[in-house]
Amino acid sequence: MDASFILIAAVLIGLYSAINIGANDVANSMATSVASGALTIKGAVFTAAVCNVLGAVLVGSHVANTIRKGLIDPLQFSDRQTLFLFGMLAAVLGSALWVNIATYFKLPVSTTHSIIGGVVGFGLVSVGFAGIKWKVVLFVVLSWIISPVFGAIIAFIIFSIIKKLILSSPEPIEQTKKIGPFFVGIVVFILSISVIFKGPKNLHLDLPFIEALLVSLCIGAGGFFLGSFLLRRYKERDTDPYYQVEKMANPLQILSAGFQAFSQGANDVANAIGPVAAIWAVVKTQKVEMTVSIPIELLLIGGAGLAFGVYTWGYRVMETVGKKITSITPTRGFSAGFGTATTVLLCSRLGMPVSTTHVAVGNIIGVGLARGISAINLDVIKKIISAWVISLPAAGLFTVAIYFILTILFI
Amino acid sequence: MSIISKLFGKSPFEPLYQHMLKVKACVDLIRPLIDALLEGEEEKVKDVAKKIFKAEHDADLVKKDIRNNLPKTIFMPVARGDILRFLKEQDHIADSAEDLAALLILRKTTVPEELKEELKDFIDKVLNTSELAMTVSSEIKLLAETSFGGEEAHKVMELIEELKLKEWEADKAQMTAAKKLFSIEKKLDPVSVVMWMSIFKELGTLANHAENAGDQMRMMLHNT
Numbered sequence: 001m002d003a004s005f006i007l008i009a010a011v012l013i014g015l016y017s018a019i020n021i022g023a024n025d026v027a028n029s030m031a032t033s034v035a036s037g038a039l040t041i042k043g044a045v046f047t048a049a050v051c052n053v054l055g056a057v058l059v060g061s062h063v064a065n066t067i068r069k070g071l072i073d074p075l076q077f078s079d080r081q082t083l084f085l086f087g088m089l090a091a092v093l094g095s096a097l098w099v100n101i102a103t104y105f106k107l108p109v110s111t112t113h114s115i116i117g118g119v120v121g122f123g124l125v126s127v128g129f130a131g132i133k134w135k136v137v138l139f140v141v142l143s144w145i146i147s148p149v150f151g152a153i154i155a156f157i158i159f160s161i162i163k164k165l166i167l168s169s170p171e172p173i174e175q176t177k178k179i180g181p182f183f184v185g186i187v188v189f190i191l192s193i194s195v196i197f198k199g200p201k202n203l204h205l206d207l208p209f210i211e212a213l214l215v216s217l218c219i220g221a222g223g224f225f226l227g228s229f230l231l232r233r234y235k236e237r238d239t240d241p242y243y244q245v246e247k248m249a250n251p252l253q254i255l256s257a258g259f260q261a262f263s264q265g266a267n268d269v270a271n272a273i274g275p276v277a278a279i280w281a282v283v284k285t286q287k288v289e290m291t292v293s294i295p296i297e298l299l300l301i302g303g304a305g306l307a308f309g310v311y312t313w314g315y316r317v318m319e320t321v322g323k324k325i326t327s328i329t330p331t332r333g334f335s336a337g338f339g340t341a342t343t344v345l346l347c348s349r350l351g352m353p354v355s356t357t358h359v360a361v362g363n364i365i366g367v368g369l370a371r372g373i374s375a376i377n378l379d380v381i382k383k384i385i386s387a388w389v390i391s392l393p394a395a396g397l398f399t400v401a402i403y404f405i406l407t408i409l410f411i
Numbered sequence: 412m413s414i415i416s417k418l419f420g421k422s423p424f425e426p427l428y429q430h431m432l433k434v435k436a437c438v439d440l441i442r443p444l445i446d447a448l449l450e451g452e453e454e455k456v457k458d459v460a461k462k463i464f465k466a467e468h469d470a471d472l473v474k475k476d477i478r479n480n481l482p483k484t485i486f487m488p489v490a491r492g493d494i495l496r497f498l499k500e501q502d503h504i505a506d507s508a509e510d511l512a513a514l515l516i517l518r519k520t521t522v523p524e525e526l527k528e529e530l531k532d533f534i535d536k537v538l539n540t541s542e543l544a545m546t547v548s549s550e551i552k553l554l555a556e557t558s559f560g561g562e563e564a565h566k567v568m569e570l571i572e573e574l575k576l577k578e579w580e581a582d583k584a585q586m587t588a589a590k591k592l593f594s595i596e597k598k599l600d601p602v603s604v605v606m607w608m609s610i611f612k613e614l615g616t617l618a619n620h621a622e623n624a625g626d627q628m629r630m631m632l633h634n635t
Contacts, residue, residue, distance in 0.1 A: 027413035108414040168561025242556045242563065317413060324416040329556065357414060364418055371488035371558040371633070374422030378484045380414060 003283045006085045010276045013092045015305045018272035020099065021111050022052060022309025025268060027321040028340070028360040029260035032333035034322035038250040039257070041318050047254065048261040048314065049307035055265025056303030058195045058205070059348050061294045063267055066351040067115060067274025068294070070136045072123040074278065081282055086406040087126055087399075088275035091118035094399030095271075098391070107387045108380075110355035111271045114395035116140060119275065121396025122403050143352040144388070147343050148362025155339030155366030162331050163370065172245045177231045183252055184227030187259050187338065189220030194266075194345050202296050249330035256337030263345035264356045265303055271353065273302035328364075332372045339363040358384060420485045423494055424555040426477045427501075431548040433470035434501055437463055437508040438541045445534050448515060449522055460512035467509040474502050488558055489631040497627035500620055501548060504541055507617035514613060520606055525595050529588040533611070536581040537618045543574045544621035547628055554631070564632040571625040578622040585615045 030044035077084035095114035102109040123132045169175045197212035199205035234248055277294045340363045347354045368376045440463045447455035477498055547570045557563040592607050
């Protein structure tokens with residue numbers, strides 16, 4: 001089979017996965033904003049689409065590289081490139097197939113777990129147990145356990161701060177005007193440093209640490225002053241001050257929702273284009289290369305796929321989810337969104353493919369532990385864990401089956 | 412469907428507020444009920460009593476709905492037991508109002524002239540207590556908003572302290588009324604005396620449940 005044909009097939013399947021991911025995961029970042037009335041569905045869909053693309057393009061390459069070459073060393077295939085191409089193709093196809101089947105049976109599976117299951121499954125049958133970098137696999141699996149907990153801790157702390165400094169205060173509105181700008185500044189700072197610290201070379205955003213820190217501090221300060229300016233313009237109304245605080249927190253929540261969509265784009269684009277990038281590198285250089293960096297175009301295609309999914313099916317998802325969640329207010333939404341986004345972005349920068357949904361769930365529980373949410377169904381955790389455990393072998397088996405079919409048909 | 416939406420359960424606080432409104436509807440009918448009794452309008456007593464039965468039934472429906480939506484796997488900012496006990500006490504207020512109404516239509520009861528003043532005073536004190544309990548209860552949504560802590564919890568705590576005082580005043584008024592009743596016992600037939608004792612007891616119970624509801628609410632507050 002022609003290598004460029006494989007590439008086209010992989011791009012199409014990757015695009016299909018991206019659309020799926022975009023459609024299903026938009027609710028994670030945007031549902032709380034829609035539910036609390038901070039954003040309309042239209043506004044949420046637009047914000048999510050834009051932020052997804054930005055995250056994918058600006059920070060997406062790190063996780064994609066892990067999937068492309070972190071789990072299995074492509075150099076093992078230097079004398080049998082076709083097997084590698086088939087394997088990566090089988091991984092995208094196998095995991096997409098598994099996610100579709102699982103969704104049909106209403107299992108809350110993670111695309112991230114599936115793609116990792118797929119790549120590892122292919123590695124096991126092609127190069128065997130010793131050919132897989134188990135240390136990386138171990139770190140990835142650990143990150144799946146640590147990331148929701150880490151996120152929960154951040155969300156717990158953020159909401160506790162809001163509770164202590166704003167909601168418990170006799171003057172909650174004045175306090176919001178004082179504290180709010182810090183949150184804006186921190187979000188902007190984290191976003192900025194995640195992009196420009198050793199960021200994409202092709203966009204000349206690869207600053208060394210000190211420079212990136214200084215620039216980000218300046219941008220963060222800009223965010224602080226902008227937030228301060230906007231919050232000071234708020235005019236008090238007649239309703240209870242606590243409800244007014246929620247009104248004031250609306251823009252903060254939208255900010256954190258965008259932040260979350262950005263980090264989601266950064267992490268999830270790899271699920272769709274990680275294996276595609278591996279195939280692309282082989283086709284481009286005609287050999288199995290390690291050093292080629294992922295082209296912006298590929299990240300852009302993945303990001304556009306996410307955005308397209310958000311625009312088409314995401315609408316419906318948002319409608320159902322938004323109606324269901326009414327118990328979350330902007331201060332809670334901000335806390336959970338901030339924790340999720342920070343965790344996912346950190347993992348993205350470390351090249352750890354994590355499940356953004358699981359991190360979001362962990363964060364909401366974190367706010368709940370700080371007594372911020374009226375009712376949380378802990379049943380969901382059991383469902384998530386069982387889907388988690390099934391996903392790895394299931395996606396692996398699908399990939400292996402497709403891999404064998406491809407090798408039998410074409411070799 | 413997204414797993415995120417499954418994560419959020421049904422909040423018990425809005426329904427608790429709704430339950431309070433139904434109980435308040437019962438409590439608010441006590442004044443018209445006693446007024447009709449004082450004026451000796453038998454038909455009107457029956458009329459108002461019927462309304463109380465209806466309101467009590469409505470409160471029961473909300474109570475059932477809340478209980479059905481609180482499985483053990485649901486995680487809330489306050490303990491599930493505290494919520495259920497609070498609900499129970501609040502519901503008892505409506506039950507007492509219902510029992511009182513039932514007593515008044517069981518037998519034609521006329522208010523002896525000598526007892527009128529004490530009865531009015533007692534009713535005032537009982538209603539002060541139950542109305543304050545309703546005010547405390549109406550804060551539940553704001554309490555959930557502020558995570559049951561801080562300034563808002565402090566405010567509710569002060570109301571609960573005041574509630575205790577009101578209940579104590581109702582107790583005193585009950586004593587005065589009972590003393591008055593026995594001072595005129597010779598003039599009344601024994602069944603009437605028994606009847607009045609039952610009525611007093613029911614009113615006293617209502618005030619007690621109002622106080623207990625406040626105490627249960629206190630169990631939900633933090634950092635005060």
